[in-house]
Amino acid sequence: KNQVEQSPQSLIILEGKNCTLQCNYTVSPFSNLRWYKQDTGRGPVSLTIMTFSENTKSNGRYTATLDADTKQSSLHITASQLSDSASYICVVSPPLDGNKLVFGAGTILRVKS
């Protein structure tokens, strides 16, 4: 069964600090892997997308990495801001059924001042 597991479940950091969120997946091969950010009470918004052959992708202070050998992806947030407080969701797309995305449960990040 295709699965995506994220860790930690939740995380509290001080403003200005860096953090790394983890995503382990069993979907292999896959079409692409996305990280979404979901603010409280809002719908998720795409942050980054990586194909199977890519190792890293950046979007401002957000950097996603991919290790296809270990089936892991990480989202690194640099110099965190209060506005980074949100849930971060890892989503993997199977190659033959692109509409049946596999979602992780998300990591809830809280940035404190």
Add this chain to the structure above:
Amino acid sequence: DVKVTQSSRYLVKRTGEKVFLECVQDMDHENMFWYRQDPGLGLRLIYFSYDVKMKEKGDIPEGYSVSREKKERFSLILESASTNQTSMYLCASSRLRLAGDTGELFFGEGSRLTVL
């Protein structure tokens, strides 16, 4: 600015009532989706549609039906609401892509349904 609009942000219904959740997108996307989001679980696909009047079951279609009469509008129907359908419901849309090339999902802000 792209937009997916869900008609109701918060609803409270009683067991057995019929519930309509409506979703409209203004991006001329072919694909539309209904997901359910519960704490500690990833988003679960209820139904999706890749064209007008076309629909396919997702992972948890039981107790739900959908309607897509126009390209921009996708409705989720709970024929007889039950307490275990209390959840956050998210609508999304995406552009039709080649097989295996999933486009970015654009989500609405969600409809939080409570069934008493």
